Amino acid sequence: MSPVELILLGRTLMKLGEQALPAPESGPTGGERTVVIVMSDVYAHAGTTVVEVARRTGLPQSAVSGAVARLREVGSVIAEPDAADKRRQLLRRNPELTPRRQKVATAGIDDAIAAALGEHSPADLAEVLAALETLGKRLTPETIARLRP
Structure with a gap:
């Protein structure tokens, strides 16, 4: 090869x-690759930021922001304010298994x-x-x- x-x-x-x-029941479609890449990175690096995800993955920051918004909407990712810098959001996996995550995982x-x-x-x-x-x-x-x- x-x-x-x-x-x-x-x-x-x-x-x-x-x-x-599986197709989402509602919301936007397309860009699944980016969403999967971002989700995997956030899950591997709890407490990360959009900028850090963009740096590690090589994706444009705007694409990471859009993927994070979708992941937050379906409950796969949680964002919390950074205590050290209130302008930043720290991202992590939602510990609860949402119906969408269960559907994708199975x-x-x-x-x-x-x-x-x-x-x-x-x-x-x-x-x-x-x-x-x-x-x-x-x-x-x-x-x-x-x-x-």
């Missing part, structure tokens, strides 16, 4: 992930992968799902930190 093929595979996998996400990918494969055998689907499981175990978000700057 070439670097170009890997990039195109990554794009395909992101689209499949978006397809597998969603599967089988249907999206099967649809993307088109006509396929059960063995083909099982092979692709197993390969994705292996990739997911070996190439976690933390592995990005080992890449060159």
Whole structure:
């Protein structure tokens, strides 16, 4: 596989992930990738700020702010004033499992992968799902930190 093929595979996998996400019952749609990236960063860095999330993720601050607003709206993220600087909001995971978080956490990918494969055998689907499981175990978000700057 070439670097170009890997990039195109990554794009395909992101689209499949978006397809597998349950649609929100209300509110805006689109931008799921950004929301997932921001949510994951906030969950990994409790007490963080929008500026810090933007710096760590490489996303524009405006995109992070929009994602945080959506995450606050559905109850996945809580923002509290920073005691040291009342202008800043400190972000953290909502400890309560909201219905939306539960729905997303229990969603599967089988249907999206099967649809993307088109006509396929059960063995083909099982092979692709197993390969994705292996990739997911070996190439976690933390592995990005080992890449060159």
